[in-house]
Structure formats: C-alpha cells, structure tokens
Amino acid sequence: xxxxxxxxxxxxxxxxxxxxxxxxxxxxxxxxxxxxxxxxxxxxxxxxxxxxxxxxxxxxxxxxxxxxxxxxxxxxxxxxxxxxxxxxxxxxxxxxxxxxxxxxxxxxxxxxxxxxxxxxxxxxxxxxxxxxxxxxxxxxxxxxxxxxxxxxxxxxxxxxxxxxxxxxxxxxxxxxxxxxxxxxxxxxxxxxxxxxxxxxxxxxxxxxxxxxxxxxxxxxxxxxxxxxxxxxxxxxxxxxxxxxxxxxxxxxxxxxxxxxxxxxxxxxxxxxxxxxxxxxxxxxxxxxxxxxxxxxxxxxxxxxxxxxxxxxxxxxxxxxxxxxxxxxxxxxxxxxxx
Amino acid sequence: xxxxxxxxxxxxxxxxxxxxxxxxxxxxxxxxxxxxxxxxxxxxxxxxxxxxxxxxxxxxxxxxxxxxxxxxxxxxxxxxxxxxxxxxxxxxxxx
Amino acid sequence: xxxxxxxxxxxxxxxxxxxxxxxxxxxxxxxxxxxxxxxxxxxxxxxxxxxxxxxxxxxxxxxxxxxxxxxxxxxxxxxxxxxxxxxxxxxxxxxxxxxxxxxxxxxxxxxxxxxxxxxxxxxxxxxxxxxxxxxxxxxxxxxxxxxxxxxxxxxxxxxxxxxxxxxxxxxxxxxxxxxxxxxxxxxxxxxxxxxxxxxxxxxxxxxxxxxxxxxxxxxxxxxxxxxxxxxxxxxxxxxxxxxxxxxxxxxxxxxxxxxxxxxx
Numbered sequence: 178x179x180x181x182x183x184x185x186x187x188x189x190x191x192x193x194x195x196x197x198x199x200x201x202x203x204x205x206x207x208x209x210x211x212x213x214x215x216x217x218x219x220x221x222x223x224x225x226x227x228x229x230x231x232x233x234x235x236x237x238x239x240x241x242x243x244x245x246x247x248x249x250x251x252x253x254x255x256x257x258x259x260x261x262x263x264x265x266x267x268x269x270x271x272x273x274x275x276x277x278x279x280x281x282x283x284x285x286x287x288x289x290x291x292x293x294x295x296x297x298x299x300x301x302x303x304x305x306x307x308x309x310x311x312x313x314x315x316x317x318x319x320x321x322x323x324x325x326x327x328x329x330x331x332x333x334x335x336x337x338x339x340x341x342x343x344x345x346x347x348x349x350x351x352x353x354x355x356x357x358x359x360x361x362x363x364x365x366x367x368x369x370x371x372x373x374x375x376x377x378x379x380x381x382x383x384x385x386x387x388x389x390x391x392x393x394x395x396x397x398x399x400x401x402x403x404x405x406x407x408x409x410x411x412x413x414x415x416x417x418x419x420x421x422x423x424x425x426x427x428x429x430x431x432x433x434x435x436x437x438x439x440x441x442x443x444x445x446x447x448x449x450x451x452x453x454x455x456x457x458x459x460x461x462x463x464x465x466x467x468x469x470x471x472x473x474x475x476x477x478x479x480x481x482x483x484x485x486x487x488x489x490x491x492x493x494x495x496x497x498x499x500x501x502x503x504x505x506x507x508x509x510x511x512x513x514x515x
Numbered sequence: 516x517x518x519x520x521x522x523x524x525x526x527x528x529x530x531x532x533x534x535x536x537x538x539x540x541x542x543x544x545x546x547x548x549x550x551x552x553x554x555x556x557x558x559x560x561x562x563x564x565x566x567x568x569x570x571x572x573x574x575x576x577x578x579x580x581x582x583x584x585x586x587x588x589x590x591x592x593x594x595x596x597x598x599x600x601x602x603x604x605x606x607x608x609x610x
Numbered sequence: 611x612x613x614x615x616x617x618x619x620x621x622x623x624x625x626x627x628x629x630x631x632x633x634x635x636x637x638x639x640x641x642x643x644x645x646x647x648x649x650x651x652x653x654x655x656x657x658x659x660x661x662x663x664x665x666x667x668x669x670x671x672x673x674x675x676x677x678x679x680x681x682x683x684x685x686x687x688x689x690x691x692x693x694x695x696x697x698x699x700x701x702x703x704x705x706x707x708x709x710x711x712x713x714x715x716x717x718x719x720x721x722x723x724x725x726x727x728x729x730x731x732x733x734x735x736x737x738x739x740x741x742x743x744x745x746x747x748x749x750x751x752x753x754x755x756x757x758x759x760x761x762x763x764x765x766x767x768x769x770x771x772x773x774x775x776x777x778x779x780x781x782x783x784x785x786x787x788x789x790x791x792x793x794x795x796x797x798x799x800x801x802x803x804x805x806x807x808x809x810x811x812x813x814x815x816x817x818x819x820x821x822x823x824x825x826x827x828x829x830x831x832x833x834x835x836x837x838x839x840x841x842x843x844x845x846x847x848x849x850x851x852x853x854x855x856x857x858x859x860x861x862x863x864x865x866x867x868x869x870x871x872x873x874x
Contacts, residue, residue: 255872257641488655489774
C-alpha cells in the first residue's frame with residue numbers, strides 16, 4: 178500500500194561483476210524492454226534482486242505497521258457498521274502485507290529475516306504511519322488521503338517487471354478501492370453533521386494533508402535511484418508526477434466536502450492546468466523517516482511486544498506439529514444438526 | 516531473536532466448480548490444518564473460492580528455467596499436434 | 611448478595627418481552643465477545659492470527675447486528691442496533707459473564723473462545739428448529755460461522771495444551787480461571803424455560819451433555835485437566851456482571867455518549 182521512494186538505506190546498488198554477467202544483463206534488459214515478466218527462478222542482476230527485496234519488504238512492513246493507527250479506533254468505532262468496515266479494512270492491510278512478504282520470499286529472503294529487519298529498526302516503512310490517530314475523523318482522512326495516495330502509487334506497480342510483485346499488486350489494488358471510498362464516506366458524513374463533527378473533519382485534514390503529500394517521496398531531482406528503477410520497470414512514474422496527479426484529484430474533493438486545504442499558497446495554475454501547492458517541509462519528512470516522528474517508537478514497540486508475547490504460541494504450535502506429524506487435532510464438527 | 520519460522524505453504528484455489536486450482540500466493544503455518552485456515556483467512560475473504568489446496572513449498576518441484584529451452588522448445592516445431600495444421604475440405608462435416 | 615437483582619418481573623413479562631430478552635442475550639454475548647477479539651488486531655502472535663481473529667470478530671459482530679435488530683423490533687420502542695449497542699448501560703447488557711472476561715494472553719483468549727464456541731454450536735444448531743422463523747434463519751447462518759470458530763479455537767487449544775510445557779501451563783491456568791463462568795451456560799432461568807416450553811428455544815439441560823462430551827474430547831487431545839465445577843450464580847444473562855464490562859462499554863460507547871444525537 179505504501180511504496181514511498183525508500184529504495185536505499187543510503188547505500189549504492191551492488192555493481193555487476195564484469196564479463197560473463199554482461200551478456201546475461203543485456204538479455205535481461207532486453208526482456209524488460211519487451212515487457213516480459215521476470216519470474217522467481219529467472220536470472221537477474223543481483224542489484225535488481227536486492228532493490229526488489231528492499232522495496233517489496235518495505236512495502237509489506239508499511240502495510241503491517243499501517244494496521245496500528247487505524248486499529249487504534251476499532252474498539253471505539255461509533256456504529257456497528259463502521260466497526261465492521263474498519264475491521265475488514267485493517268484485516269485487508271494485514272493481508273496485503275502477507276501477499277507482499279510472499280512475493281519477497283520468492284527472491285530468497287525469509288519472512289523471519291524481514292520481520293527481524295523491521296523489529297530491529299533496520300528496515301524502513303512508510304513515514305505516514307508514524308503519525309497518531311487522534312479522532313474518529315482521522316480514520317476518514319486516512320482512508321480518503323492516505324489510501325488515495327497509495328492507490329496512485331500502486332496502480333503503476335501492477336505492471337512492474339517482476340511477476341510475483343505485479344500479481345500481488347493486482348490483488349491489492351482490487352481490494353484497495355473500498356478503502357478509499359469508506360474514508361471519503363466518513364468525511365462526507367462528518368461534514369454533513371454537527372458543528373463539532375465538521376470541526377473534527379477539518380482538524381483531521383489539517384493534520385494529514387502534508388504528510389500525505391510526502392508519501393510520494395522527495396522530488397526526483399533529489400532521489401538517487403529513480404533512473405535505474407525506471408530502467409528495470411520497478412518504478413514506472415516519477416514521484417513528482419504521481420504527487421501532482423494526487424493533488425489535482427484531491428483538491429476538488431476537499432472543495433466538495435466544504436473543507437479548506439491547509440495551504441495558503443494553494444492555487445490553480447491556468448496555463449499548466451494543475452493545482453500548485455506551497456513548499457513541502459522535507460525536514461519533517463526526513464526526521465520522521467529517521468525515527469523522530471510522533472509515533473515511531475510506539476509503532477515499533479507495539480510490533481515488538483506482539484512478536485515477543487507471541488513467541489511461546491509460535492513455539493508451541495511447532496512443538497505440537499513435530500510430535501504429531503500425522504495429525505491429531507480433533508475433527509471439525511460435522512454438519513449434522515441435533 | 517533467532518527462532519524457527521513456521522514452514523511456508525503455497526496456496527491454490529479453485530474459484531468455481533469446473534475450473535482448475537490456481538496458484539494465488541503463500542502463507543506460513545505450523546501444520547497442514549492451520550495452513551488451510553490461514554489460506555482461507557488470507558485468500559478467500561471475498562468468496563474467491565470453493566476449494567483450497569495447500570502444499571509445503573519445499574515439496575514443490577519446479578522445472579529449471581536454465582533448461583527451459585530443452586524442455587519447451589522442441590514442442591515448437593511439432594505443429595502437427597495442432598488441429599489447424601490439417602487442411603480438410605469445407606464440405607466435410609464433423610471433423 | 612442477591613443474584614436476582616436485574617431481572618425483576620420476569621414471570622410477569624409478556625411473551626414478546628421474554629422473547630426480546632432471550633434474543634438480547636444472544637446478541638450481547640456475540641457483541642461483547644466480538645469486541646474482545648477486535649482488541650487483538652495488530653497484536654496477535656503471528657500475522658495470520660491477526661487475520662484469523664479479525665474474521666471471528668467480524669462474524670460475531672455480524673451476528674450481534676442481526677440479533678440486535680430483531681430485539682429492537684420485538685421491543686417496539688424504535689431502538690435500532692446502534693441504539694441498543696451504544697446507549698445501554700452495563701446492568702442492561704445480558705451477555706454471558708464469560709464473554710466479557712479480559713483477553714489475557716493468547717491462551718486465555720483461546721480458552722474463552724473455545725468454551726463459548728462449543729456452547730454456541732449447540733444453541734445455534736438447536737435454534738435452527740425454533741418455531742420463530744426469524745431466529746431460525748439467523749441461527750442457520752450463525753451455526754456455519756461457529757463451526758469454523760470451533761475448528762479454529764479447538765485446534766489452538768490442542769496445539770497449546772499439547773505443545774510446550776510453557777504453553778500447557780498457561781492454558782491450564784486459563785482454564786482453571788475461566789471455568790467458574792461455565793455454570794451459567796447451561797443453568798436455565800424463567801426466560802429460558804418459557805422460550806423452551808413455547809418451542810422457540812432449546813432446553814439447556816438437553817444440550818449440556820453434548821457440550822460436555824465435546825469439551826472432554828478436546829481436553830483429552832489437549833492433555834488438559836477439566837476443573838471442578840462450582841456453582842456461580844452471578845449471571846451476566848441476568849444483568850449481573852463482573853467489573854470488566856463497564857470498562858469495555860466505556861471504551862466502546864465513548865463517541866456516541868460524547869456527541870449525543872450525531873449521525874456517524
């Protein structure tokens with residue numbers, strides 16, 4: 178769901194070994210240029226493999242951590258229907274994380290290794306989830322803005338060159354569209370509600386607008402690896418292109434809701450036919466990415482605690498399976514009625 | 516933090532009676548019964564299927580892409596396996 | 611302390627009132643249990659379990675919505691599912707006390723789930739034959755869900771009971787702590803008896819041996835010891851709860867209470 182341009186840990190991609198690898202690499206690039214899909218056991222440059230492992234696992238981590246800010250409001254959802262919808266949405270996010278971990282595992286890394294990277298703080302995930310959900314309106318804003326931005330990022334990846342990743346993204350995109358609609362519908366209900374509810378909605382927009390724009394990652398001029406990722410058809414549009422598209426689509430939606438975008442410099446550029454926004458505070462983005470956001474600690478702590486607390490459970494399941502390789506669990510209850 | 520992972524299982528779903536099982540992805544589980552439950556929870560929330568297969572990934576034998584030429588190319592020139600290879604006069608029915 | 615506090619006038623209730631109470635009991639047990647399971651989402655022992663527990667929660671909330679809507683109609687005071695869920699106070703809730711017990715660790719949650727799943731399996735299967743066709747229809751849908759729930763919870767009970775020494779100890783402790791809430795499952799009161807006489811609900815006394823046999827079978831596979839049953843008359847289904855329900859409702863009902871009359 179949340180594939181920011183987080184390709185690097187600040188490292189350069191592994192350079193190819195000269196000689197023999199060059200002809201493999203040429204054939205590989207030819208396949209990519211012809212829109213052929215690369216599958217798990219195919220030859221691929223080591224840098225391609227590593228870039229994908231990093232990008233897919235970061236995407237997966239984002240989905241998993243993303244369950245927490247919204248999960249925060251499940252027990253307090255204001256109607257039973259909203260509660261059920263929110264549970265289903267958060268469940269989808271967990272599922273998306275799993276599709277992506279599955280795709281990454283085809284490249285030679287295990288789920289355990291990836292989880293270790295996340296929980297130790299070594300791996301990155303989308304910065305947007307380090308912001309707190311302070312009111313019910315935040316749930317609407319996340320669905321509308323964050324999922325909206327994610328969809329924009331994700332649809333192009335459905336055509337990425339690596340088969341398992343592309344297929345996982347197709348699945349994810351199909352499920353994602355209800356996520357954005359439920360968020361927008363919440364905002365609509367609030368803006369058509371009481372004075373307090375309208376204020377709640379505006380407050381949420383004020384806090385989630387800029388972080389949503391930052392989800393697309395820094396300007397491509399500042400992003401080292403865009404060119405290579407584009408050549409390998411892992412990345413298909415630039416950060417700026419996607420961000421602009423998101424802005425042009427979302428501003429009219431905010432107007433429809435009767436809400437004000439928190440940007441004094443926002444204006445319509447008649448010549449270019451685009452909305453122009455004020456300057457983005459990239460220092461906040463980098464600080465949050467480095468770990469100083471409002472909830473970075475809490476998010477990782479929550480996942481660590483769940484992992485630690487669940488250790489005895491996972492071990493027990495393995496111990497039981499080892500002792501009963503033939504299967505000794507009680508039969509499912511039959512379909513007969515009493 | 517080293518602990519044994521639950522083994523990986525590949526998941527196949529038959530979406531409708533009459534169709535084959537199709538590969539949809541993978542899940543981790545400690546045993547086969549759990550694997551069915553996990554596959555059901557992860558891959559069939561939207562009525563995607565009527566039947567599930569789960570297979571331990573370690574048990575799948577895959578053809579080697581390096582041998583793809585030897586395995587699959589030879590079929591290329593045996594076009595006589597396809598019905599369109601044969602010219603039958605139009606007046607002849609039921610062939 | 612009297613154990614009949616919150617169920618005054620039961621013998622004087624009209625048939626509709628008695629039926630409404632009966633349906634509310636089913637609704638509230640599913641709602642409270644669904645709410646408890648929802649607390650796990652994002653914190654389960656494995657990602658796959660986050661999804662599994664969420665599915666159980668969704669099923670239970672779905673059941674609660676159907677039962678609550680029906681109860682509101684029977685009551686005839688214009689209360690819909692949300693009015694009943696978010697605006698009643700703890701003494702008006704009629705869930706089994708077992709359902710409101712806190713999650714504890716995963717083993718504790720599994721034991722609580724398994725005990726109620728086994729109960730719902732019997733009750734819903736019997737309600738499929740209720741003379742009340744609405745109740746029968748809801749039960750027919752719910753029993754399919756409960757078969758899966760039972761598969762899930764009993765499977766985990768056995769894995770944890772017959773897993774490692776640590777897991778065995780944890781679930782045996784959970785069983786010992788939660789067992790005192792089981793007498794309520796099969797102790798009928800006037801409402802149960804009226805419903806049973808009218809062919810609307812099963813006789814709890816008839817269901818108990820089947821439940822007990824299923825419990826024993828799972829305990830054997832799980833290498834767990836069945837605790838001794840002692841009487842425990844403070845029944846949630848009569849509105850007499852433990853301290854836990856108040857906090858659960860405080861959290862659940864917060865928004866509707868803080869913004870009265872708002873639409874969400």
